[in-house]
Amino acid sequence: MTRTASSVLVKWADVVGLFQDSIDERKTKHWWVWHLANARAGRSSIFFSRMCSTIGEIDDVVPGFAKSFVERVTKITGLEPAKYEALMAACAELYVGIGMLRVADKDAAGKPVFGVEPGAMRDKKPEFVSRTKGIDYIVEVKCPDLQEHGRQRRQNDTQLNTRVANVRNALKPGTLPRDNPIKDFLVSAQEKFATYRSTTKTGPTSLLFIIWDDFGNEPIAALVSSASGLLTTNSFYRKEGRAVTFPDVDGVVVSRYQNALSHFMADEPGPDDETIPFQYHNGGGFPWKAMIQNPHGKAIPPELAETLDLTDQVGLGATAGDYSATDFVMWTTYEIKQPKE
Numbered sequence: 001m002t003r004t005a006s007s008v009l010v011k012w013a014d015v016v017g018l019f020q021d022s023i024d025e026r027k028t029k030h031w032w033v034w035h036l037a038n039a040r041a042g043r044s045s046i047f048f049s050r051m052c053s054t055i056g057e058i059d060d061v062v063p064g065f066a067k068s069f070v071e072r073v074t075k076i077t078g079l080e081p082a083k084y085e086a087l088m089a090a091c092a093e094l095y096v097g098i099g100m101l102r103v104a105d106k107d108a109a110g111k112p113v114f115g116v117e118p119g120a121m122r123d124k125k126p127e128f129v130s131r132t133k134g135i136d137y138i139v140e141v142k143c144p145d146l147q148e149h150g151r152q153r154r155q156n157d158t159q160l161n162t163r164v165a166n167v168r169n170a171l172k173p174g175t176l177p178r179d180n181p182i183k184d185f186l187v188s189a190q191e192k193f194a195t196y197r198s199t200t201k202t203g204p205t206s207l208l209f210i211i212w213d214d215f216g217n218e219p220i221a222a223l224v225s226s227a228s229g230l231l232t233t234n235s236f237y238r239k240e241g242r243a244v245t246f247p248d249v250d251g252v253v254v255s256r257y258q259n260a261l262s263h264f265m266a267d268e269p270g271p272d273d274e275t276i277p278f279q280y281h282n283g284g285g286f287p288w289k290a291m292i293q294n295p296h297g298k299a300i301p302p303e304l305a306e307t308l309d310l311t312d313q314v315g316l317g318a319t320a321g322d323y324s325a326t327d328f329v330m331w332t333t334y335e336i337k338q339p340k341e
Contacts, residue, residue: 011056015066016044019052023074030077031084034267047264050277051091054098061101062116069094085145091261091278092143092211097128099280100139103307105131118196126192129204133303136204138196142185143211143258149178150213159329161221163228163236179222183230183237185210186246193248205304206250206297213258214322216290220254220313221325223292229325231294250297253310256287256322281309290316290323 016039025036035048044052059066069090076086097116104112113131118138126138153159158174185208193206210219223229228236231252235243260270264277272286279285291310293300300310316323 011060012049012053015052015056015059015070018066018070019074022070023077028077029079030074031079031087031265032073045267047267047277051094054094054278058094058097058101058116061112061114065116081147082145085143085147088258088261088265089143089211091265092209092257093127093141095211095257095261095278095280096139096141096209098278099308100128100130100132102280103132105134123195123199124188124192126189126196126206129196132307133301135301135304136200136202137207137304138193138204139207139209140185140189140192141209141211142181142188144178144181144185146178146213146258149175152176153215160327161218161329162225162325162327164327177222178218179228179230179236182210182219182222186230186249186252189249190246197248203298205300206248207253207300207308208249208251209253209255211255211257211261213262214256216254216256216287216322217324217326217329220290220292220323221327223252223254223325224313225325225327227327231292231296245296246294247296249294251294251300252292253308254290254292254313254323260287285309288316288320288323 019036020040023030023036025033025040030036032048035045038045039048055066055069073087073090076083076090101112101114104114107113115129117125117127118129126140128139128141130137130139152175156175160174160177162177162179189206189208197203197206212219221229223231226232226234228234230237231246233243237244260272260274260277263270263274269275270277274286288311289309290313291300291305292313304310305312313323
């Protein structure tokens with residue numbers, strides 16, 4: 001299946017039309033009012049334009065995706081912070097989904113092997129299923145609300161990323177770990193992956209993507225720190241005295257793309273040379289996607305990791321603090337003085 005420039009343009013216009021038919025930004029409170037109004041006036045922002053083209057590209061392979069996605073995000077009305085986070089979570093799914101689609105194998109008819117929410121209607125489903133380099137795999141995407149956590153991080157001088165014994169009380173009013181959402185993500189992914197695997201013969205590789213902000217060391221510590229990491233024997237999540245394991249989650253991928261999304265949604269240039277929204281960088285690019293192998297899951301095939309641009313967290317953590325399993329952080333404020341002329 002080959003997409004021509006004209007077909008891309010038509011699909012983009014169709015998605016823009018779906019937005020305009022689904023919501024009247026002049027009468028509705030919505031975080032994307034500015035983007036919607038400009039699109040109606042014929043001058044789409046780069047964020048809105050790229051979002052519509054990305055939706056259209058997925059809809060080419062999964063008919064009906066555009067309609068369901070537009071209906072979903074246009075129903076998220078109101079200006080409460082939670083509504084903003086819900087929209088960001090939807091964008092995070094687009095970001096991962098388009099990255100998977102663009103490297104998908106083709107079937108005998110030339111169609112990419114890629115699907116959205118696979119499985120029986122009654123079952124809880126992973127976000128995506130695909131095949132690349134002959135490897136079948138399924139993906140769940142999570143993008144947590146970090147607004148309040150970010151405020152605490154900015155206000156407090158000390159921060160715990162893990163449940164280090166005998167330290168928590170000494171740090172008050174320091175910032176506490178944001179590890180309960182990570183536990184919830186693993187529980188949810190385990191259920192969805194196990195259910196889907198039970199219906200297939202291939203037993204696809206499974207990856208949980210966690211889209212965080214610039215402080216990727218926080219979810220990484222929650223996962224692999226020897227103090228209380230959820231993928232270790234010292235996990236804080238225990239039943240009958242034993243660490244709970246997640247055997248159907250083969251690996252976790254931590255991406256710092258929330259930061260870029262917040263800039264793009266505000267019509268601002270992206271950070272770290274990110275200039276194009278929803279650009280997954282399959283061929284390599286910053287920010288890196290830290291891959292963590294679950295010791296209780298199946299080994300992640302190296303060919304899959306390479307194609308999805310995943311970098312082993314252990315190596316990243318050795319050279320970059322924002323990818324290391326940092327248990328404890330002390331924030332310091334300093335003034336940079338300009339030299340006198």
